[in-house]
Amino acid sequence: xxxxxxxxxxxxxxxxxxVARQLAPCIVGRRVERLVVLDRLLRDGRGRWPQVTGRxxxxxxxxxxxxxxxxxxxxxxxxxxxxxVHLRMTGRLLWVERRERQVREHLRARMRLDxxxxxFIDPRRFGTFDWHPSAEAAEPAGVxxxxxxxxxxxxxxxxxxxxxxxxxxxxxxxxxxxxGNIYASEILHAARLSPFRGAGALTPPERGRLxxxxxxxxxRAIANCGTTFSDFQDARGREGAYQHLLAVYDREGxxxxxxxxxxxxxxxxxxxxxxxxxxxx
DNA sequence: ATTATATCCTGATCGC
DNA sequence: TGCGATCAGGATATAA
Numbered sequence: 001x002x003x004x005x006x007x008x009x010x011x012x013x014x015x016x017x018x019v020a021r022q023l024a025p026c027i028v029g030r031r032v033e034r035l036v037v038l039d040r041l042l043r044d045g046r047g048r049w050p051q052v053t054g055r056x057x058x059x060x061x062x063x064x065x066x067x068x069x070x071x072x073x074x075x076x077x078x079x080x081x082x083x084x085v086h087l088r089m090t091g092r093l094l095w096v097e098r099r100e101r102q103v104r105e106h107l108r109a110r111m112r113l114d115x116x117x118x119x120f121i122d123p124r125r126f127g128t129f130d131w132h133p134s135a136e137a138a139e140p141a142g143v144x145x146x147x148x149x150x151x152x153x154x155x156x157x158x159x160x161x162x163x164x165x166x167x168x169x170x171x172x173x174x175x176x177x178x179x180g181n182i183y184a185s186e187i188l189h190a191a192r193l194s195p196f197r198g199a200g201a202l203t204p205p206e207r208g209r210l211x212x213x214x215x216x217x218x219x220r221a222i223a224n225c226g227t228t229f230s231d232f233q234d235a236r237g238r239e240g241a242y243q244h245l246l247a248v249y250d251r252e253g254x255x256x257x258x259x260x261x262x263x264x265x266x267x268x269x270x271x272x273x274x275x276x277x278x279x280x281x
Numbered sequence: 282a283t284t285a286t287a288t289c290c291t292g293a294t295c296g297c
Numbered sequence: 298t299g300c301g302a303t304c305a306g307g308a309t310a311t312a313a
Contacts, residue, residue, distance in 0.1 A: 088307055089305080125290055180307070269286085285312080286310100291305100292304105296300105
């Protein structure tokens with residue numbers, strides 16, 4: 001864990017992908033016996049909660065930074081239902097094989113299935129549940145960086161003539177979806193691009209480097225089950241391993257793994273950015 | 282229209 | 298030892 005106040009893991013694309021992949025085989029095909037929401041913040045301002053009791057879970061996958069859970073119709077001819085869970089800062093979806101007897105701290109919701117229980121634990125209470133009538137309705141506005149839809153032409157279109165810094169641009173969920181503060185820094189380092197560069201002013205080769213680095217970093221993070229600093233745990237309650245592979249994030253003052261210069265930290269959009277001023281131009 | 286800032290929330294840490 | 302201030306950040310609302 002890093003220096004300074006309460007550095008935490010952020011469930012970004014690789015962490016959410018990890019949770020969804022591990023959760024799917026545990027709960028797909030299972031029937032919901034009961035959903036209990038314990039935190040008022042999860043319920044307020046979103047209208048009536050749909051009835052999920054009796055539905056079967058038909059699909060679990062990542063959608064942007066959300067875990068998307070598909071439920072069958074409650075009766076023949078009825079409408080299906082989709083739940084998009086956003087973990088935000090500290091949310092966790094934890095699968096337990098048996099019904100829990102012990103009281104867990106920060107437990108915000110529990111969904112009892114016929115074979116176990118899915119717990120939503122979220123100390124900081126930023127996480128959200130959103131209900132949708134279809135998977136399409138739950139799709140985010142931005143393009144998934146791992147989707148084949150992200151062609152060089154599409155990336156050009158997304159970057160456009162944006163005057164924002166590259167770091168700020170990468171965090172925008174209405175362009176690319178799924179990147180957060182950790183992977184934005186890591187991707188820019190891998191692409192050898194300064195976080196201060198204007199997003200709309202990259203040369204074609206630089207855009208190519210950005211595209212390649214984005215894909216490479218995310219796939220490698222997924223292969224390592226994401227990054228854990230202190231809070232993030234996957235659906236089985238285990239930690240990821242990518243924190244050992246971070247090149248710049250939370251490594252201020254340490255040598256750049258590429259050129260050995262000291263890694264710098266700056267603040268952009270009220271968020272920390274870590275970068276190497278020598279090899280990121 | 283785009284871009285920047287304040288806000289939500291809690292736990293860990295820091296300084297006195 | 299205690300206690301208040303500070304910091305972390307995803308997304309949204311609001312401001313510029």
